[in-house]
Amino acid sequence: MTQPGAEPWGDVPAGGTVLFPGSTERNLTGSWRTKLPVIDFDACTDCMICWVMCPDSCFKTAEGKLLSVDLDHCKGCGICATECPVKCIEMVLEERD
Amino acid sequence: MTLKLRDLTLLDDGFESGHGLCAGCSESVIVRQVLLALANEPVVALATGCLEVSSTRFPDTSWKVPLIHSAFENAATSASGIEAAYKALIRKGRMADRPMTFVVFGGDGATYDIGFQWLSGALERGHKFMYICLNNEGYMNTGIQRSGATMLGAWTTTTPAGDLVPGKPQWRKDMTGIVAAHGIPYVAQAAVHNWKDLMTKVRKAEAAEGPAFLNVFAPCDRGWRYEPEDTMAVSRLAVDAALWPLYEIVDGAYKLNGPRHKSKPITDYLSSQGRFRHLMRDREPGVIEDIQANVDREWNRLRVRCGLEPEVLEKTQV
Amino acid sequence: MVDTQERPASAGPATSTAIAVNGGEAVAYALKQIEPEVVAAYPITPQTLIIEKFAEYCADGLVRTEYINVESEHAALSACVGASAAGARAITATAGPGLALMFEMLGVASGMRLPIVMHLCTRALSAPLNILGDHSDAMAMRETGWVMLSGSSPQEAYDLALVAQTIAEHPDVMLPTANLVDGFMVTHAVERVDVLPDDVVREYVGEYEPETSLLAEGSTATYGALDFRDYYFEHRRQQEAALYRSRPIVEQALKRFGEISGRDYNILEPYRMEDAEVVLVLLGSAEGQAHAAVDAARATGLKAGALRVRLFRPFPTKAVAEALSGARVVGVLDRAIGFGSVDNPLLSDIKSTLWTQSNRPLTKGFVYGLGGRVVTLGQFNQAFDELRSALESGEVPLEPTYLGLREDGEVSE
Ligand code: SF4
Ligand code: SF4
Numbered sequence: 001m002t003q004p005g006a007e008p009w010g011d012v013p014a015g016g017t018v019l020f021p022g023s024t025e026r027n028l029t030g031s032w033r034t035k036l037p038v039i040d041f042d043a044c045t046d047c048m049i050c051w052v053m054c055p056d057s058c059f060k061t062a063e064g065k066l067l068s069v070d071l072d073h074c075k076g077c078g079i080c081a082t083e084c085p086v087k088c089i090e091m092v093l094e095e096r097d
Numbered sequence: 098m099t100l101k102l103r104d105l106t107l108l109d110d111g112f113e114s115g116h117g118l119c120a121g122c123s124e125s126v127i128v129r130q131v132l133l134a135l136a137n138e139p140v141v142a143l144a145t146g147c148l149e150v151s152s153t154r155f156p157d158t159s160w161k162v163p164l165i166h167s168a169f170e171n172a173a174t175s176a177s178g179i180e181a182a183y184k185a186l187i188r189k190g191r192m193a194d195r196p197m198t199f200v201v202f203g204g205d206g207a208t209y210d211i212g213f214q215w216l217s218g219a220l221e222r223g224h225k226f227m228y229i230c231l232n233n234e235g236y237m238n239t240g241i242q243r244s245g246a247t248m249l250g251a252w253t254t255t256t257p258a259g260d261l262v263p264g265k266p267q268w269r270k271d272m273t274g275i276v277a278a279h280g281i282p283y284v285a286q287a288a289v290h291n292w293k294d295l296m297t298k299v300r301k302a303e304a305a306e307g308p309a310f311l312n313v314f315a316p317c318d319r320g321w322r323y324e325p326e327d328t329m330a331v332s333r334l335a336v337d338a339a340l341w342p343l344y345e346i347v348d349g350a351y352k353l354n355g356p357r358h359k360s361k362p363i364t365d366y367l368s369s370q371g372r373f374r375h376l377m378r379d380r381e382p383g384v385i386e387d388i389q390a391n392v393d394r395e396w397n398r399l400r401v402r403c404g405l406e407p408e409v410l411e412k413t414q415v
Numbered sequence: 416m417v418d419t420q421e422r423p424a425s426a427g428p429a430t431s432t433a434i435a436v437n438g439g440e441a442v443a444y445a446l447k448q449i450e451p452e453v454v455a456a457y458p459i460t461p462q463t464l465i466i467e468k469f470a471e472y473c474a475d476g477l478v479r480t481e482y483i484n485v486e487s488e489h490a491a492l493s494a495c496v497g498a499s500a501a502g503a504r505a506i507t508a509t510a511g512p513g514l515a516l517m518f519e520m521l522g523v524a525s526g527m528r529l530p531i532v533m534h535l536c537t538r539a540l541s542a543p544l545n546i547l548g549d550h551s552d553a554m555a556m557r558e559t560g561w562v563m564l565s566g567s568s569p570q571e572a573y574d575l576a577l578v579a580q581t582i583a584e585h586p587d588v589m590l591p592t593a594n595l596v597d598g599f600m601v602t603h604a605v606e607r608v609d610v611l612p613d614d615v616v617r618e619y620v621g622e623y624e625p626e627t628s629l630l631a632e633g634s635t636a637t638y639g640a641l642d643f644r645d646y647y648f649e650h651r652r653q654q655e656a657a658l659y660r661s662r663p664i665v666e667q668a669l670k671r672f673g674e675i676s677g678r679d680y681n682i683l684e685p686y687r688m689e690d691a692e693v694v695l696v697l698l699g700s701a702e703g704q705a706h707a708a709v710d711a712a713r714a715t716g717l718k719a720g721a722l723r724v725r726l727f728r729p730f731p732t733k734a735v736a737e738a739l740s741g742a743r744v745v746g747v748l749d750r751a752i753g754f755g756s757v758d759n760p761l762l763s764d765i766k767s768t769l770w771t772q773s774n775r776p777l778t779k780g781f782v783y784g785l786g787g788r789v790v791t792l793g794q795f796n797q798a799f800d801e802l803r804s805a806l807e808s809g810e811v812p813l814e815p816t817y818l819g820l821r822e823d824g825e826v827s828e
Contacts, residue, residue: 009652012156012646012653014657015526015638020158021160023113024157025115026157029117046103052105053126063107064106078324079329153637153640153641155640158637163630163634164638165637166641167497174493177483181452182503185480186501189452217486
């Protein structure tokens with residue numbers, strides 16, 4: 001398949017209808033971030049408040065347990081850190097090359 | 098199903114990351130809560146706005162559920178057409194009868210202002226759909242202009258805080274009340290920070306025998322001038338100051354779902370956001386008193402409709 | 416009401432039933448036979464005849480259509496957009512100012528490639544307010560990406576209502592299509608209309624089966640996404656290509672319709688054109704007057720002819736050029752003014768068409784019938800008189816002639 005954005009005009013899906021559900025996942029919005037959330041998993045109670053409050057669906061879970069933060073997409077808003085009831089998320093200034 | 102976050106994490110919310118909404122935006126949080134709460138397969142209709150341009154930029158989409166956007170003002174009418182198609186296709190035996198829910202997301206501009214007539218028509222006709230107003234009190238997508246939902250005194254780019262006029266000169270429209278006047282079965286106000294209340298309301302809306310309307314308070318860090326991490330805190334303050342009471346109207350009966358008493362002065366709310374800074378800095382006591390008076394009037398009117406005594410309110414300390 | 420008939424086993428045209436109806440009711444009858452999933456409309460003169468009749472069919476349970484009584488024309492087309500994307504056949508009808516209010520959605524419907532059909536009961540645009548017929552509305556939509564067909568009688572209004580459906584939904588087209596039914600002159604004219612049996616119509620129009628839809632099982636399609644500078648241009652180019660692709664499909668649809676109805680239509684309707692040197696080109700319901708004027712001119716020895724454009728968009732350039740290849744003077748009748756343009760709309764199309772031809776004929780513009788001004792044989796006789804002078808002198812004034820416009824001391828009909 002031709003790279004999105006490189007198709008000749010005749011090959012572009014007609015009418016602007018998008019047929020690839022959830023495809024914005026390829027946009028790595030993590031690059032927007034200046035601070036990143038660091039979780040103290042020992043203190044975490046798996047309450048899932050951060051999971052429901054994150055605007056960018058970054059909290060990955062399995063069987064009711066918090067597993068990880070998707071740093072490819074985390075925009076560093078800090079809502080999770082503010083809302084975590086046990087304050088086990090800390091926003092840390094990110095050092096980038 | 099009960100609303101337990103741990104159970105909900107097992108579901109796919111149907112809205113993917115990588116969208117272009119600002120860091121800290123409340124809109125995607127609301128969208129995810131709505132989609133998670135639904136029992137039926139949804140079809141979504143979007144009005145033009147932040148959510149739409151940020152989540153459906155060709156050739157990509159953040160959505161994993163079927164969705165249509167066609168213009169700014171007519172998302173409720175898109176839903177009318179879809180619902181009519183659904184009924185007729187089933188009646189003609191051209192599709193299997195399966196339960197579906199038609200959900201509209203529109204901003205306050207799309208709801209209070211430009212799409213008002215389209216929404217009213219769809220409500221009056223009684224299509225079975227759910228309209229969610231993502232109320233961030235202004236035209237944020239076009240650069241923070243005032244709407245009929247913007248609060249008195251607020252700075253916006255079309256109501257700048259000038260020497261003569263300190264922000265928006267008018268109060269705001271009681272859109273929830275106007276929608277309720279259509280006599281539809283379910284109307285409610287919710288706010289982004291109270292996920293349980295919001296999701297409970299979405300379920301009630303989905304179960305309603307007719308149109309349902311949810312006016313959801315959706316703070317905008319960029320337009321309201323506060324730090325992104327404070328989105329939920331600002332939402333909570335609006336509810337605590339009785340500026341945005343959480344309530345529902347089920348078949349005409351009012352019920353308060355949030356705090357029964359005002360626990361914060363309006364100044365706490367105003368000082369949380371840069372869009373009101375000029376009021377605090379310049380000590381615009383007249384404007385702040387006007388805001389308080391409007392809040393109190395609406396709050397007590399609502400309390401009476403909910404069968405409660407009006408609250409005796411202290412004069413605001415400025 | 417007519418009884419439906421069984422289609423005869425023999426091949427060839429089906430047995431039609433003659434009914435006496437006005438053009439509006441003829442369209443409504445076609446809608447009843449098509450039985451679309453959704454009709455959304457807002458009442459406006461002179462379209463009301465269509466929607467009132469159709470509302471009766473709904474109220475009597477004769478159709479399983481969802482009829483949405485919307486609160487405005489903008490909403491009418493908006494509802495059709497939603498319904499069409501949901502996989503339903505969606506139809507609307509409007510006129511003049513109603514079309515103007517829909518304007519935003521005209522481009523949305525074509526840009527989203529939704530095969531909505533609209534019956535446009537052509538009417539003047541405000542101001543001044545005028546409820547009567549002309550083509551100002553149709554001309555305003557001519558570059559919004561719709562296929563546009565135009566008829567001249569209640570019979571044709573019925574026929575093209577069926578034909579429009581098959582053009583719009585053709586997989587190589589997928590564009591909204593308008594059936595121009597001239598306000599009052601056709602909508603309100605009671606004439607004999609031969610209607611086809613229901614089953615014949617059903618077979619002709621088939622069902623709308625889109626590849627994707629909002630309601631399809633497992634659908635995850637996003638309709639109406641935002642295009643930025645990386646895609647908008649490509650989509651517009653595709654839309655243009657689809658519109659031009661529709662030309663042969665329109666011809667096929669008309670041919671196929673001729674086979675079932677015995678009524679032979681093509682994209683142009685020539686009258687005494689075989690050896691015509693002086694031709695009047697027109698759109699819509701003034702055909703009767705045009706034909707009579709041709710006959711009168713012929714009686715005086717002028718080799719006169721008339722050419723009516725049935726497919727207005729995409730404009731059938733090649734066919735028009737061919738039809739006019741023998742003409743020496745071409746008069747073009749516009750029932751609208753293209754304010755500030757070099758020429759009025761139809762004249763502009765004809766001139767552009769002729770520009771690339773060798774032996775270009777002279778062209779002359781006429782404006783007639785605005786705001787329901789009565790169109791008379793005398794006006795078209797006058798047109799032929801002017802064309803005759805042009806033929807003789809080899810010169811035409813650039814200014815259009817306003818046929819039937821009141822000059823000093825005259826009394827209009
Ligand atoms: S900082 Fe914001 S975007 Fe990042 S994980 Fe926390 S809530 Fe999500
Ligand atoms: S909010 Fe805090 S305690 Fe709750 S799951 Fe997230 S990190 Fe853990």
